[in-house]
Amino acid sequence: MWVICAKLFTFWYYINMKKRLLSGIQPSGTIHIGNYFGAIKQFVDLQDTYESFIFIADLHAITTIQNKDILSKNILNVAMDYLACGLDPKKVCLFKQSDIPEVAELAWYFNCITTMPYLERATAYKDANMKAKEVNVGLFDYPILMAADILIHDADVVPVGSDQKQHVEYARDTAIKFNNAFGQTFKLPEVLILKEVAIVPGIDGRKMSKSYGNTIPLFGTDDQIRKTVMSIVTDSKKPSEPKDPETCNIFAIHKLFLKNEDLENLRKRYTNGGLGYKESKDMLYEEIVSFIKPMREKREYYEKNIEEVKKILNSGGERARNNIQNKMKIIRDNVGVNI
Ligand code: ATP
Ligand code: MG
Secondary structure, eight states, rough: OOHHHHHHHHHHHHHHSSEEEEEEOSSSSSHHHHIIIIIIHHHTTTTTTTTTEEEEHHHHTTTTTOOHHHHHHHHHHHHHHHHHTTTOTTTTTEGGGOOHHHHHHHHHHHHTOOOOHHHHHOOOOOOOOSSSSSSHHHHHHHHHHHHHHHHTTSSSEEEGGGGGGGHHHHHHHHHHHHHHHHOOOOOOEEEEGGGGGOBBBBSSBBOGGGGGGHHHHHHHTTHHHHHHTTTTTOOOOOTTTTOOOGGOOHHHHHHHHHHHHHHHHHHHHHSSSOOOOOOOHHHHHHHHHHHHHHHHHHHHHHHHHHHHHHHHHHHHHHHHHTTHHHHHHHHHHHHHHOO
């Protein structure tokens, strides 16, 4: 009888145990609508379904931000953005990456089983290498630090925009390499990407990115939002001419804010002709401003209560660090540095 009860309990526990979700955003600039639709919205939507760990990737940001005032300001800004967007610190463990120094230790173990040509194939590195004169070692090693972020928490799913898909694959590869070298230690995480928001385009049509300077800020002032919306690059068709919505950078962003009938009506106005790009931009500006209004109000609350934000981050950091101690012991045992 007891054995049956124990088995039933184990079964019940297993099916009720929430899977673990982990993701983060770099405090490398101002959060934009691509970050919101590509990542943060998923974090908020999934916070009841998963045991969620959401962090601010401050160690990653040092690859591009090397100014302490800017970095610390950006960290608090991302924390306020997360909270204003609806992340609930009672449900989600919200923390700074640097509060878990063990990720840097784990990244080192991973570095020792990773080859240079493998990292040279990373698209983010290839992009950066084309632009920068000399890529720093931190940026080159970005996928390995990200693998450590994910694997140290035994994450089951990692919701990201599609630009990060390859990095999650690197985390899976790295888990397999480590397991082969040191014995079974890590589970393989799954990437979670929503097709319709996989890549939100920026005002120049490239992927919207903090580092490309082509963003529409999520929490910009009305003026900033208007200015960036008005700078969305279009072709030179006159208002009367029919236009292809699928190749229009403005329409691509309308798609995030308009649903069903409203979107179809706008699509028709594009194809019929008679809608100028200026009018389409004015409409988009109104859509964005009314969409963010409630989040803005929440953010204003946190701006006035910054100590509360710091407290949330500190207690999240403590919880996240406690949480990985057992895992680190197993990792160190398996590597052989525990004697
Ligand atoms: P940086 O230019 O510094 O790399 P970023 O704008 O690309 O910044 P990240 O902090 O690298 O932002 O990414 C945070 C999350 O937002 C990731 O999950 C990433 O996939 C997602 N994301 C970033 N930009 C977009 C975008 N344009 N469309 C969809 N998702 C995006
Ligand atoms: Mg990025």
